[in-house]
Amino acid sequence: MPLPVSEVARNSRKWQAGLKALTSPIWPLCNMALMLFMAGPYRHFDELLKELPDGIEMESLHYPSAKALLAQYVDLLTPFESFKPGNSIDVSPDNIPSRIEDSKGNPLDFMDTVRAWVKQRVLARELEGINSLLCGPCQCVLCCIGPVRDARHFFFEIPLSPAEVSLFDLPIRSSAQTRKMCPEDEPPLRIHGIPFYLSRSAIYEWQRGWSMILTREAKCPNLTRDGSCAIYSNRPLTCRRPQIFPFIVECRNDKNLTNLSLRDTILAIWDCPYVRALKSEIIEYARLCEADVIFRENKA
Numbered sequence: 001m002p003l004p005v006s007e008v009a010r011n012s013r014k015w016q017a018g019l020k021a022l023t024s025p026i027w028p029l030c031n032m033a034l035m036l037f038m039a040g041p042y043r044h045f046d047e048l049l050k051e052l053p054d055g056i057e058m059e060s061l062h063y064p065s066a067k068a069l070l071a072q073y074v075d076l077l078t079p080f081e082s083f084k085p086g087n088s089i090d091v092s093p094d095n096i097p098s099r100i101e102d103s104k105g106n107p108l109d110f111m112d113t114v115r116a117w118v119k120q121r122v123l124a125r126e127l128e129g130i131n132s133l134l135c136g137p138c139q140c141v142l143c144c145i146g147p148v149r150d151a152r153h154f155f156f157e158i159p160l161s162p163a164e165v166s167l168f169d170l171p172i173r174s175s176a177q178t179r180k181m182c183p184e185d186e187p188p189l190r191i192h193g194i195p196f197y198l199s200r201s202a203i204y205e206w207q208r209g210w211s212m213i214l215t216r217e218a219k220c221p222n223l224t225r226d227g228s229c230a231i232y233s234n235r236p237l238t239c240r241r242p243q244i245f246p247f248i249v250e251c252r253n254d255k256n257l258t259n260l261s262l263r264d265t266i267l268a269i270w271d272c273p274y275v276r277a278l279k280s281e282i283i284e285y286a287r288l289c290e291a292d293v294i295f296r297e298n299k300a
Contacts, residue, residue: 005277009137018133018274022244022281026126027119027289029056029063029070034080034115043084045074061288076121079114100249100260108262116249116262123246123266123289131241134274142271143239144223146201146214154197156298157183158212158220164236165203165210169221174205182206183213243272244282248291266293 009015033048042048049071056066063069079096081087100113108116147153165172173191181189183196183206191199201218204211214220222230229235247265266286268275275282275295286293 003140003273005138005273009139010277012137014133015137018130019278019281021126021130021133022278022285024061024063025123025285025288026069026073027122028058028061029066030073030077030118030122031290032056032058033070033074034077034118037077037080038083043087044081045077049074059288073122073125076118076125079118082114083111097260100262102262112262116264119289120246120248123248124241127244127246128241131243134278135243138273139227140273141223141227142273143243144220144229146218147216149216151216153298154195154216155183156214158214158236159238160203160210160212160236162210167222167231167234167236168203168212170212171200171202172205173202178204179207182208183211243269243275244285245269246291264291266291268293268295270295270297 005015033045033052037045037048040048049067052067052070054065054067056063082096096114097117100108100116102108107113143158146156160168173196178189183189183204188195188197189204190196191202196202196204197213197215199215201212201214204213212220220229222235224230229239245267247263247267250261250263251259266282266289268279268282270276279295282295283293
């Protein structure tokens, strides 16, 4: 179980800034801007942004610098410009995926597809920033180590992009066998006759892409003796992301960004000290973002 967050951490400038951002989510403001844009005479979001007041209040939220805040996310809202006459439509994984399915496997209409994709990207950017503010004051390394000896789980997985594999001094396992499997498959992948998670930590190329597997009591090779990260400025994208994940859209094939499903869920990892400390705030964040919330342990 993680240690509780200290009063020193709670009173730090970073923690207070992270808490303020968590309790004033950007999505309600973005959602309002989307409705104004679609109903107004605008072709581009920059035109709307110029007309917005600096301060905006809605429900329990107050944005004293709404225009400046929204400007940080307006590039993610631009797919909605494709609905305006005379504007082109860029249907691509980086802009608008061609298909997102609902819980029954039926494709969403184009407007709902765009909205879900935009919401996923907006929350991902915001929560990455919130994580950076809340994580540091906790002085926690739980994300950098494998499960403890008597944990229920045998390994901890850290997804990687192909370009990030070389950042870690670990064995690399890539074969026709690994590329047919996922780490949670039963029976598990076997290395030299034993389950992969009983072998030493390594980097694997799975069916859904690359990941680092930290086995029980193992440490990330870049975790230094003083608890800092040796490659912090160049750390992988996964390490920059929060322990409060947006699962508005779930991708079931990380390699090709296909098989997308609407989930409208915020996933919070219960192992994390600041997730435990801010449970009620996370629940309210999800409500304001019109999403469900799930708390889950990764290393129980």
